[in-house]
Amino acid sequence: MSSRNNLPILAFSAAGLLGLAVVLALLVAPEDADQGVSQRIFYFHVPIALTAYACFGLGAWKALRLLWVGGERRDLESYTWIHQGTIFGALTLITGSIWAKASWGVWWSWGSNQLVLFLVLFLFYCAYFMLRFSIEEGARRERICAVYALFGVALIPVSFFAIRLASDFIHPTVFNRDGPQMTGTMFGAFLVCWAAITLLAYVMYRTELVGKRTDANLRELREALS
Amino acid sequence: MSAFALYTADVVALARKDLKLELRARDTLPAMLLFVLSTLAVFHFALPAGTSDDAAFGLLWIAIIFTALLGLARAWAPEREGGALDGLVLAPCDRSAIWLGKTLATFAFLAAAELVALPAFALFFAPVDLVAVAGVVLASIGICAVGSLLAAMAAASRGREVILPLLFLPLSIPLVVGGVGAGISPEGATYLSFLGLYDLVFAILAWATFEYVVTE
Amino acid sequence: MSQGQYVALAYGVVLVFVLLWVAIIATKLTRLERETGELAEIARGRDTDG
Numbered sequence: 001m002s003s004r005n006n007l008p009i010l011a012f013s014a015a016g017l018l019g020l021a022v023v024l025a026l027l028v029a030p031e032d033a034d035q036g037v038s039q040r041i042f043y044f045h046v047p048i049a050l051t052a053y054a055c056f057g058l059g060a061w062k063a064l065r066l067l068w069v070g071g072e073r074r075d076l077e078s079y080t081w082i083h084q085g086t087i088f089g090a091l092t093l094i095t096g097s098i099w100a101k102a103s104w105g106v107w108w109s110w111g112s113n114q115l116v117l118f119l120v121l122f123l124f125y126c127a128y129f130m131l132r133f134s135i136e137e138g139a140r141r142e143r144i145c146a147v148y149a150l151f152g153v154a155l156i157p158v159s160f161f162a163i164r165l166a167s168d169f170i171h172p173t174v175f176n177r178d179g180p181q182m183t184g185t186m187f188g189a190f191l192v193c194w195a196a197i198t199l200l201a202y203v204m205y206r207t208e209l210v211g212k213r214t215d216a217n218l219r220e221l222r223e224a225l226s
Numbered sequence: 227m228s229a230f231a232l233y234t235a236d237v238v239a240l241a242r243k244d245l246k247l248e249l250r251a252r253d254t255l256p257a258m259l260l261f262v263l264s265t266l267a268v269f270h271f272a273l274p275a276g277t278s279d280d281a282a283f284g285l286l287w288i289a290i291i292f293t294a295l296l297g298l299a300r301a302w303a304p305e306r307e308g309g310a311l312d313g314l315v316l317a318p319c320d321r322s323a324i325w326l327g328k329t330l331a332t333f334a335f336l337a338a339a340e341l342v343a344l345p346a347f348a349l350f351f352a353p354v355d356l357v358a359v360a361g362v363v364l365a366s367i368g369i370c371a372v373g374s375l376l377a378a379m380a381a382a383s384r385g386r387e388v389i390l391p392l393l394f395l396p397l398s399i400p401l402v403v404g405g406v407g408a409g410i411s412p413e414g415a416t417y418l419s420f421l422g423l424y425d426l427v428f429a430i431l432a433w434a435t436f437e438y439v440v441t442e
Numbered sequence: 443m444s445q446g447q448y449v450a451l452a453y454g455v456v457l458v459f460v461l462l463w464v465a466i467i468a469t470k471l472t473r474l475e476r477e478t479g480e481l482a483e484i485a486r487g488r489d490t491d492g
Contacts, residue, residue, distance in 0.1 A: 154427055226484065
């Protein structure tokens with residue numbers, strides 16, 4: 001299989017880029033005039049959220065390819081992307097919650113559309129794992145999980161609209177946080193953090209995939225030998 | 227006969243099969259009716275005095291969602307337990323027709339339950355206007371469309387009865403938003419359009435992917 | 443908690459998550475090593491028999 005030997009390079013690059021990102025976000029970027037030091041959470045929180053969306057999207061893409069074209073490796077790839085998405089989704093919720101506490105004094109706000117959307121998605125994708133582990137391994141499980149992954153990606157925009165609508169009557173949007181008016185340095189720092197988090201997610205994905213494929217190979221070997 | 231007419235005939239036959247089974251066995255529909263009435267009664271005691279009508283309306287939707295889950299689980303019980311799904315899949319019809327037939331049958335059950343629930347709600351709690359009813363109808367379409375597909379997935383799993391609610395509840399959140407909004411918001415029409423959008427997107431998705439869920 | 447401490451908490455949580463992930467991968471690797479060892483045993487046993 002192609003690119004198997006570039007994983008170490010990617011991993012070291014991710015480490016370096018993350019180090020740079022942390023330095024930029026915490027030390028180099030100027031402090032935000034309105035929100036103060038707590039705004040620095042944004043440098044990681046937003047890339048983590050974007051990465052989670054990307055992971056779910058890639059999981060759905062691999063799922064679509066599985067249904068269209070087939071191939072067992074796509075099942076593992078889809079599964080691993082969704083796993084990464086769930087990890088980064090959980091991180092989005094946690095960092096978002098901390099930011100909410102720092103900015104508004106509450107750990108949770110139903111008025112924060114992004115937080116609520118991630119909660120819904122997180123619940124949805126946790127159910128993905130429940131579903132996957134309750135079905136016998138095989139082609140059927142692959143297809144069912146793939147279909148569920150497609151539903152997830154359809155749910156993202158639909159939920160987004162639903163939550164926007166709901167904020168009219170469930171909770172008025174009490175807290176408003178405008179996207180920071182970013183200076184050039186701030187924007188640069190944001191981009192570096194985004195690249196670093198994306199690369200981190202990709203490295204984690206590739207590493208997990210190695211583990212899962214090795215697992216599958218070992219099982220085949222075991223069957224062949226016994 | 228054209229392919230479309232054949233397809234429709236299959237769907238109707240499948241839906242009628244489920245409805246006839248229910249007419250004979252009479253276990254799903256009475257359970258749903260009693261469940262929804264009992265739930266409404268519990269809500270009366272669960273709501274503190276002076277709660278707004280809007281809050282009560284929200285609880286109506288919880289009742290509808292869980293009654294639907296009951297109906298979905300029972301609708302797929304023959305396939306899940308008796309292995310009748312394998313037989314259905316072998317039948318010479320488009321697999322998606324199975325989904326559509328099931329969806330129509332479940333919708334009939336759910337509509338019957340709502341025909342009881344809505345007047346009961348109007349009696350116990352607060353009046354229900356036309357926009358709210360439209361919301362109930364539109365959301366029920368979505369519930370049955372998505373629920374049928376998820377119930378087929380649950381039928382393939384070993385995971386006990388709890389797996390269907392776990393799969394269904396996150397997907398039902400937009401429907402609840404739409405339904406409650408249609409009932410209590412002054413801009414009910416927006417919520418109705420939203421429900422229509424949900425129904426369109428997810429019904430097409432379910433119709434297209436059902437085959438992959440049930441094939442061995 | 444001061445604002446700065448919240449920032450530290452947020453970044454710290456990210457670090458902990460990644461470290462937990464490393465721990466889980468490490469556990470998996472150990473298991474894979476054990477299983478490969480067992481398979482090597484079986485293969486060796488086969489060789490001496492055959």
